[in-house]
Amino acid sequence: MSEHEQRTSAIDRKAFLKQVGIGVAMATAVSRFESDPALAAAGQQFGMVIDLRACFGCRACTVACKAENGVPLGSFRMWTKYTEVGEYPRATRQFLPVLCNHCDSPACTAACPTQAVYKASNGIVDIAKDRCIGCKACVEACPYDAIYMHPQTGLADKCNLCAHRVAEGREPACVQTCPAEALIFGDLSDPNSKPAQVLAQIQGKPWKPEKGLGPNVLYIDPQGALEQAGPGGVNRL
Amino acid sequence: MTLPLGPYLAQVTPPAWDGIGHWGWPIPTYFSLGGVSAASMLLLQWPGLLRSRLSVAQQRQVVLVQLLALLLGSALLVLDLRRPERFLLLFVNFNSASILAIGARLLTGLILITLVRLWYLHRGQAAPRVFEWTSIGLEAAIILYPAALLFGMPRAAWATPVLLLDFPVTAAIGGGAALLLLLGSAPLGGPRPLGWLAGLLLLEIVLLAARLGLVAAVSAEGSKSVAAVVGGPYAPVFWGAQVVAGLVLPLTLLVWPGVVLSGEADPSADGPGVPRRASATGWRVRGSAALILLGLVASKLLVVNAI
Numbered sequence: 001m002s003e004h005e006q007r008t009s010a011i012d013r014k015a016f017l018k019q020v021g022i023g024v025a026m027a028t029a030v031s032r033f034e035s036d037p038a039l040a041a042a043g044q045q046f047g048m049v050i051d052l053r054a055c056f057g058c059r060a061c062t063v064a065c066k067a068e069n070g071v072p073l074g075s076f077r078m079w080t081k082y083t084e085v086g087e088y089p090r091a092t093r094q095f096l097p098v099l100c101n102h103c104d105s106p107a108c109t110a111a112c113p114t115q116a117v118y119k120a121s122n123g124i125v126d127i128a129k130d131r132c133i134g135c136k137a138c139v140e141a142c143p144y145d146a147i148y149m150h151p152q153t154g155l156a157d158k159c160n161l162c163a164h165r166v167a168e169g170r171e172p173a174c175v176q177t178c179p180a181e182a183l184i185f186g187d188l189s190d191p192n193s194k195p196a197q198v199l200a201q202i203q204g205k206p207w208k209p210e211k212g213l214g215p216n217v218l219y220i221d222p223q224g225a226l227e228q229a230g231p232g233g234v235n236r237l
Numbered sequence: 238m239t240l241p242l243g244p245y246l247a248q249v250t251p252p253a254w255d256g257i258g259h260w261g262w263p264i265p266t267y268f269s270l271g272g273v274s275a276a277s278m279l280l281l282q283w284p285g286l287l288r289s290r291l292s293v294a295q296q297r298q299v300v301l302v303q304l305l306a307l308l309l310g311s312a313l314l315v316l317d318l319r320r321p322e323r324f325l326l327l328f329v330n331f332n333s334a335s336i337l338a339i340g341a342r343l344l345t346g347l348i349l350i351t352l353v354r355l356w357y358l359h360r361g362q363a364a365p366r367v368f369e370w371t372s373i374g375l376e377a378a379i380i381l382y383p384a385a386l387l388f389g390m391p392r393a394a395w396a397t398p399v400l401l402l403d404f405p406v407t408a409a410i411g412g413g414a415a416l417l418l419l420l421g422s423a424p425l426g427g428p429r430p431l432g433w434l435a436g437l438l439l440l441e442i443v444l445l446a447a448r449l450g451l452v453a454a455v456s457a458e459g460s461k462s463v464a465a466v467v468g469g470p471y472a473p474v475f476w477g478a479q480v481v482a483g484l485v486l487p488l489t490l491l492v493w494p495g496v497v498l499s500g501e502a503d504p505s506a507d508g509p510g511v512p513r514r515a516s517a518t519g520w521r522v523r524g525s526a527a528l529i530l531l532g533l534v535a536s537k538l539l540v541v542n543a544i
């Protein structure tokens with residue numbers, strides 16, 4: 001045995017397996033991290049109640065959102081899905097506006113390697129453009145397909161409930177535009193807010209509750225349109 | 238008369254759900270290169286398995302190739318970004334909850350330590366033990382990290398614990414295949430030197446079936462993903478590259494009676510025809526290894542993209 005081999009053989013099987021175990025423990029431990037719930041506990045939780053009984057699928061919300069935020073063609077911050085419910089002769093078409101759900105435990109914030117996607121103290125999940133590196137981890141992580149890669153900037157982009165308008169005390173563009181008042185915006189943690197009062201009267205349903213992310217966009221959906229929505233989200237039909 | 242609105246509506250309508258992910262080929266290939274390099278490093282450092290049969294020059298050659306594979310994988314990670322100039326932000330703003338961020342650091346650490354080990358090997362010495370030990374830990378973590386990354390995301394195709402077993406097994410297969418490709422089967426010799434590889438390939442076939450079956454059974458979303466893999470747009474890659482080229486064909490070559498499992502024929506043995514037999518066996522071993530690596534890249538392409 002060479003001198004080199006004598007020195008390296010000092011690592012015996014036990015020590016080797018111990019090191020392998022440490023490495024495996026490191027990798028599995030990090031997979032158990034979750035986003036910090038304290039982020040959402042700071043106070044407000046802006047969100048939305050969407051009354052599917054009122055929505056008639058005009059897509060004015062989508063147009064207003066695109067105009068307000070400069071969303072490029074072929075990409076969406078919000079979108080209205082058309083779904084068919086029931087069977088002939090009692091089949092009806094349902095309209096399902098979908099957008100970022102501003103979750104309590106967003107998968108996108110946990111996935112973002114640079115903390116570019118963050119949950120603000122008012123509960124809005126937003127993207128800090130100066131930190132985004134365009135890795136698409138948030139796009140892959142979001143089960144609602146609510147994040148897209150902006151074709152011009154190469155950075156991730158998504159609904160932030162028009163945070164610039166909210167900061168001025170105004171409603172998001174989609175809410176202000178909706179002619180049926182189907183989109184009800186406000187602080188879900190405030191019992192006096194409009195959406196909280198609606199939810200006190202009728203139960204709101206989250207989309208994809210099985211993902212366990214705590215969405216803050218809730219639907220009044222008596223006809224089960226959410227169940228018919230399919231796996232695609234905001235940027236996929 | 239129908240107005241030709243199709244192209245205009247397409248501009249304001251999201252594409253149909255196709256079950257295809259956004260990471261394309263660079264990220265799966267990055268996972269493949271990282272896993273294969275780390276696993277082959279582990280095999281090289283496994284006590285009593287391989288290193289004692291290799292000269293320092295051979296070790297240096299192997300470690301150099303492993304390092305190049307790691308660097309190539311890292312380059313793919315950077316090039317996949319639409320804004321590669323912003324990659325350094327990954328090291329400035331650290332999100333401890335992001336497995337991608339942790340994985341990038343682990344990989345950087347392994348590259349640096351491998352550079353140190355290579356430097357010592359170049360001088361004909363062994364690296365200090367602390368580097369060897371740290372390297373072993375990093376290698377194990379890197380093998381598991383892509384599985385942990387995908388498993389932590391709320392996608393139906395990744396929400397199965399089988400994934401956490403599948404990645405280490407494919408990494409071990411790929412690491413073994415890479416060493417066979419570089420060195421032939423002789424250094425990994427023994428009474429039945431390649432039986433372990435055939436066993437791992439069999440295990441991978443079982444794990445693959447279990448993973449797809451579980452994903453399809455759990456949710457409609459998962460069922461769509463599996464349908465896209467086995468019968469949809471990904472079917473040619475799945476059946477052609479992953480299953481036949483990456484698993485069935487190498488397994489057949491490895492278990493072919495009296496050819497490969499008994500190891501390469503001893504070139505020093507007497508008797509007519511022995512050198513030719515040894516040569517033929519060597520090609521079979523290296524061919525199997527190349528097919529395995531092809532199948533491995535295909536498997537990562539599918540698991541990452543068919544969501």
